[in-house]
Amino acid sequence: MDAVQQWIQQLEQSGKTPQEIQVMLYALRNTSAAALNVAILSCFTDAEKTEIEAIVDESQAEQRMQELFQQHTSVTVDQFVQDLQQKFIDGTLKTPAPQN
Numbered sequence: 538m539d540a541v542q543q544w545i546q547q548l549e550q551s552g553k554t555p556q557e558i559q560v561m562l563y564a565l566r567n568t569s570a571a572a573l574n575v576a577i578l579s580c581f582t583d584a585e586k587t588e589i590e591a592i593v594d595e596s597q598a599e600q601r602m603q604e605l606f607q608q609h610t611s612v613t614v615d616q617f618v619q620d621l622q623q624k625f626i627d628g629t630l631k632t633p634a635p636q637n
Contacts, residue, residue, distance in 0.1 A: 540619070541565070544626045561629065569621050576617065577602070580609040 541562075548558050581589075585605050592598035603614050610617065 540623055540626055544630070547630065565622060565625050568625055569618050572621050573614065573618060576610065577606060581605060 545558060545562075548561065553561070589598050589602050589605070592601060606614050606617070612620070
């Protein structure tokens with residue numbers, strides 16, 4: 538079972554409604570996509586962006602983007618997204634410290 542599925546189970550067990558879980562899943566997806574886009578835009582050169590945009594075949598463009606991303610970041614796109622998702626999940630599961 539992956540981290541997202543475990544997280545959903547934990548949310549269900551903590552009494553979250555299906556609607557609340559859906560909102561949290563949307564937030565997870567949107568946060569991951571936004572962070573990935575920022576990472577791509579900040580690490581690729583203009584020439585690399587132009588190169589990717591010029592590739593007509595979508596799967597080849599995706600492959601080239603992933604190759605360049607790994608060259609620049611030393612992690613795969615999948616690893617990057619998994620790490621982001623894990624940090625998001627960890628942040629939602631933390632219980633607030635008791636206030637005195």
